[in-house]
Amino acid sequence: MELIIVIGLFVLIGYSYKRYLKYLRLENAKRESVEYNFKRKIDELNKNITSKNDEIILLKKGILEKDKLFNDLKKRDNESISKITSLYSDFLLIQFDISSHYLKTKKHPAKVEASRVNELKIESKKYLEQFRQMLYKYEMLLQLFPELSKYTDDFESIK
Incomplete structure (x- = not known):
């Protein structure tokens, strides 16, 4: 009888351990998914920042050209x-x-x-x-x- 109880405990512990591992894998997959989404969002924001910086540089060049033209006008x-x-x-x-x-x-x-x-x-x-x-x-x-x-x-x- 004790052997059956010990075997039952091992089966119960094994089953619980298997469920726990499955739970950990799901949590890990969720965490990786969230990290992937964050990385994707960061990449998207970096691209937006780069394009905005390029736009700012282009606008600054336009302002400098405008200022040069106005100074030429004064001459x-x-x-x-x-x-x-x-x-x-x-x-x-x-x-x-x-x-x-x-x-x-x-x-x-x-x-x-x-x-x-x-x-x-x-x-x-x-x-x-x-x-x-x-x-x-x-x-x-x-x-x-x-x-x-x-x-x-x-x-x-x-x-």
Whole structure:
């Protein structure tokens, strides 16, 4: 009888130990799952931080370029005026770039027409830059010599 009790105790202890090991494996698996999720979340956050840092660097470069352009504007020399008129004409002629890109990437591309649009943009940019430079010079002359405005109001006074 004692042997049966001892064997029963060993079976009970063995069964309990087996359940305990199974419980430990489940807890370990849960812990590993939580750790994996944390690592994945950390990696995702690190990628976001990296992309935000890249964006900050790009914005800082843009701010520096803007500041440089404003300082050039203050100088009012030929180089700064040329740079400003070039930027302004690019801004005004952006529709040429959009049209050219569309013509190149549509279902049936029109590459010849896209290149013609690019040529028109280059030609228009040249004329627009010349016009803006002449306009800036004219405005500067009127600022320096306000009495000239009497003579430039209409064509009759210029004659």
